[in-house]
Amino acid sequence: MLSPLQIKKDFPIFERLGPDYSYLDNAATSQKPYSVIRAMEEFYELHNSNVHRGIYRLSEEATNLYEKSREKVSDFINSKDSRQIVFVRNTTEAINLLSYTLGRELKKDDEILITILEHHSNIVPWQFLSEKGVKLRYVMLNPDMTLDMDDLQRKLTKKTRIVSIAQSSNVLGTISDVKEIGKIAHENGSTFVVDAAQSVPHMPVDATDIDADFLAFSGHKMLGPTGIGVLYGKYDLLDRMPPFMGGGEMISAVYQDHSTYADVPQKYEAGTPNIEGAVGLSSAVDYLRALGMDQVREHEKDLIEYTLKKEEEHNVPDLISYGPRNTEVRSGVYCFNIGEMSPLNINDLAHEEGVQMSQAIHPHDVSEMLDDGNVAVRSGHHCAMPLAEFLNVVATSRASYYIYNTREDVDRLFNVLVKVVKKYGR
Amino acid sequence: MDHYRNPHNYGIVQNAASKIIEYNPVCGDTIQITIRVENGKISDAKFIGRGCSISQASASILTDMVKGMPLEEAKNIDEDKYIKSLGITLGPSREKCALLAVNALKKCIKDYQKGEESK
Numbered sequence: 001m002l003s004p005l006q007i008k009k010d011f012p013i014f015e016r017l018g019p020d021y022s023y024l025d026n027a028a029t030s031q032k033p034y035s036v037i038r039a040m041e042e043f044y045e046l047h048n049s050n051v052h053r054g055i056y057r058l059s060e061e062a063t064n065l066y067e068k069s070r071e072k073v074s075d076f077i078n079s080k081d082s083r084q085i086v087f088v089r090n091t092t093e094a095i096n097l098l099s100y101t102l103g104r105e106l107k108k109d110d111e112i113l114i115t116i117l118e119h120h121s122n123i124v125p126w127q128f129l130s131e132k133g134v135k136l137r138y139v140m141l142n143p144d145m146t147l148d149m150d151d152l153q154r155k156l157t158k159k160t161r162i163v164s165i166a167q168s169s170n171v172l173g174t175i176s177d178v179k180e181i182g183k184i185a186h187e188n189g190s191t192f193v194v195d196a197a198q199s200v201p202h203m204p205v206d207a208t209d210i211d212a213d214f215l216a217f218s219g220h221k222m223l224g225p226t227g228i229g230v231l232y233g234k235y236d237l238l239d240r241m242p243p244f245m246g247g248g249e250m251i252s253a254v255y256q257d258h259s260t261y262a263d264v265p266q267k268y269e270a271g272t273p274n275i276e277g278a279v280g281l282s283s284a285v286d287y288l289r290a291l292g293m294d295q296v297r298e299h300e301k302d303l304i305e306y307t308l309k310k311e312e313e314h315n316v317p318d319l320i321s322y323g324p325r326n327t328e329v330r331s332g333v334y335c336f337n338i339g340e341m342s343p344l345n346i347n348d349l350a351h352e353e354g355v356q357m358s359q360a361i362h363p364h365d366v367s368e369m370l371d372d373g374n375v376a377v378r379s380g381h382h383c384a385m386p387l388a389e390f391l392n393v394v395a396t397s398r399a400s401y402y403i404y405n406t407r408e409d410v411d412r413l414f415n416v417l418v419k420v421v422k423k424y425g426r
Numbered sequence: 427m428d429h430y431r432n433p434h435n436y437g438i439v440q441n442a443a444s445k446i447i448e449y450n451p452v453c454g455d456t457i458q459i460t461i462r463v464e465n466g467k468i469s470d471a472k473f474i475g476r477g478c479s480i481s482q483a484s485a486s487i488l489t490d491m492v493k494g495m496p497l498e499e500a501k502n503i504d505e506d507k508y509i510k511s512l513g514i515t516l517g518p519s520r521e522k523c524a525l526l527a528v529n530a531l532k533k534c535i536k537d538y539q540k541g542e543e544s545k
Contacts, residue, residue: 365478365480
């Protein structure tokens with residue numbers, strides 16, 4: 001088992017926030033340990049120079065640090081070959097890269113299959129392709145908030161060129177069997193993309209075992225700095241695809257009328273990269289590996305189990321939560337509402353004389369009160385508006401856990417929630 | 427708090443001169459404002475909405491405030507002064523909640539005036 005209180009000591013921000021502050025917005029971004037911050041400081045203090053260029057020792061040091069980070073990340077997700085790791089800014093950029101490059105080969109009436117629980121970063125980049133007549137289809141959910149695999153089979157057709165799915169939902173916490181979905185996608189001849197933004201930081205992820213063609217995640221959600229993310233891609237595919245952005249670093253030779261491109265992965269890393277970001281991410285990977293990703297997952301599973309138990313015990317009036325109750329397929333994400341506020345339907349407004357006022361407490365009010373009680377949660381649609389629409393709510397509040405959270409944090413959440421209902425309940 | 431629990435002017439003005447729906451894209455808060463205009467003044471204003479306590483209470487206060495107000499005055503409501511007049515301190519993100527109704531009202535008046543001009 002992890003010792004969250006011991007872990008907390010490695011994070012300078014908790015010194016500032018004090019022991020009675022519950023940071024529960026880890027699905028948005030994680031806090032950073034001293035070791036990560038120090039690694040980046042050290043890079044600037046001792047090794048700063050550009051990579052892949054200078055024929056001098058300092059530049060070789062920087063290049064080594066940058067490439068060592070690639071190897072660390074490669075090992076971390078078992079990619080087998082560090083050339084399959086492309087550094088990008090974040091998951092969003094990774095999927096935009098795929099939309100741009102894979103998208104070039106798609107034509108009218110081709111289909112991309114995603115799910116209704118996707119984050120906007122796995123929706124909007126694909127929507128760009130609608131200009132070419134490419135269609136986006138959505139797999140719906142079972143009543144228990146897991147993916148409806150029958151619906152997936154139904155919507156997977158010969159036209160489905162890409163299947164792109166979140167391994168873990170940032171709203172429902174639903175963990176999907178991406179290995180199984182990958183098999184189905186490949187049997188259909190579709191390219192399989194995994195949005196691993198909410199899985200790589202929280203559980204063991206093995207890109208080779210999943211057999212993902214591409215897998216994307218962000219550094220800042222896994223103790224690393226912002227501005228560094230990873231696109232894993234199978235070497236043959238990366239080698240075959242056209243480049244994304246053009247410029248320095250990604251070329252082999254440039255002539256007045258054309259260029260030849262660098263080998264994978266540099267081909268996809270135009271411009272001076274985020275070197276200190278890669279150094280920080282490398283240190284974050286070290287930290288997580290020392291804990292053990294199995295242990296991280298066990299810890300968060302314990303917290304979500306405890307949360308669901310507390311939910312039943314506390315019996316907060318009108319409390320509704322979303323996501324699978326089976327914690328085997330549930331990550332440490334807890335989305336809830338105090339009474340449900342459904343979106344205003346404009347058509348109703350045009351015809352009805354006064355719509356009933358909602359009796360629910362708006363998630364913004366909930367999170368403001370929780371903040372007063374030193375509990376930091378996020379409220380809104382969590383960049384998953386189609387899912388909010390599917391759930392028929394304007395917004396939800398979300399608590400999301402990580403390695404430094406404790407059962408005491410969960411207790412504080414529920415204690416303050418009871419006060420919220422007392423203040424706002426009509 | 428009182429305006430949130432028991433909002434004033436909740437509903438739709440009959441035969442409204444102008445109607446506008448305004449959204450806050452950040453949180454999905456929605457306000458519909460309807461107004462009636464007589465002699466260049468707002469003779470009635472009502473709202474329907476979904477949103478947080480700040481956005482809904484603000485709509486309640488605003489619709490109270492503008493009844494009988496000349497259109498030109500209502501069009502030029504100063505945002506900073508309005509927020510001060512609410513008597514609560516708001517962070518920058520919550521100020522947007524409070525101003526949702528103000529923006530809706532201003533658009534409502536603009537729509538009305540555009541309609542009048544084209545008559």
